[in-house]
Amino acid sequence: MFTGIIEEVGKIQSIRKGASSAMLSIQASDIMQDIHLGDSIAVNGVCLTVTSISSNSFTADVMHETLNRSSLGNLRIGSSVNLERAMAANGRFGGHIVSGHIDGTGVVSGIHKDDNAVWYTIKTPLPVLRYIIEKGSIAIDGISLTVASVNKDSFRVSIIPHTASLTTLSNLRVGDSVNLENDCIGKYVERLMGKERQNNHITAGFLAEHGF
Incomplete structure (x- = not known):
């Protein structure tokens, strides 16, 4: 992990x-x-x-x-x-849960500066984009980032200079391909809910039992 x-x-x-x-x-x-x-x-x-x-x-x-x-x-x-x-058992959890199992790739479709920040727009396939939510977590080339906004075919993140200087983000150009890993929680919830929906077992008690 x-x-x-x-x-x-x-x-x-x-x-x-x-x-x-x-x-x-x-x-x-x-x-x-x-x-x-x-x-x-x-x-x-x-x-x-x-x-x-x-x-x-x-x-x-x-x-x-x-x-x-x-x-x-x-x-x-x-x-x-x-x-x-991989994170040591006694390490600090500074980002979010990242498995290293890529969901797909996106393409950098826009880069622009905003004072001391840089905005990146990532065009994303719909099967990956469906799990991306505003203010949620996303890993781009392994970097834990917060999603700033989402539209029908892409999402945006805003990067501070510190993050850019310590990663490969500063090397990216429009048209570059990047690895994307969604926050794993949404995928597991969808899978679990899909099975229960088929079995007609979704109740308030079931949700409470599974931590929802």
């Missing part, structure tokens, strides 16, 4: 592509102080497993499904990536 608070921006050192998979070598420094084989690392919001470690880099395999669901297939040697280790 992750929180969407980026620890470090790393760089793609090498990419070895297979027929439908890839192996990434990622240069890093801060997170290398406490990293082990088999650890989970969120790379631009995608949960990957560490398969080898050197003094200043680690490797991770990316399978076919992950390449299809995320923007990792667009990475090139030298690309910057957001990195976050």
Whole structure:
């Protein structure tokens, strides 16, 4: 589990592509102080497993499904990536619950400055957009952000300089693809409610029992 608070921006050192998979070598420094084989690392919001470690880099395999669901297939040697280790049990929960399982990708359709903030508009497929609500949480390339507004085919976030400087957001341009992970709560509630609706078991008591 992750929180969407980026620890470090790393760089793609090498990419070895297979027929439908890839192996990434990622240069890093801060997170290398406490990293082990088999650890989970969120790379631009995608949960990957560490398969080898050197003094200043680690490797991770990316399978076919992950390449299809995320923007990792667009990475090139030298690309910057957001990195976050899985949250320690004694850590502070600074962002929101992020699983590292991408729901889909969006496309940056607008960027404009507003005094000290920068607004990003993300055009989003409807299956992903349906779970995005104003003032709700969204992870963009693994960064925990608050949704400022939503319309029929996109949503907007407003970024403070601190967040931009410590993540890859400042590198984004109109037309770039970004990984999106919805707040998981809405998806689970929809699934649970759908099953109960089929069984006609939705009652005030049922909702109370399940914490609603």
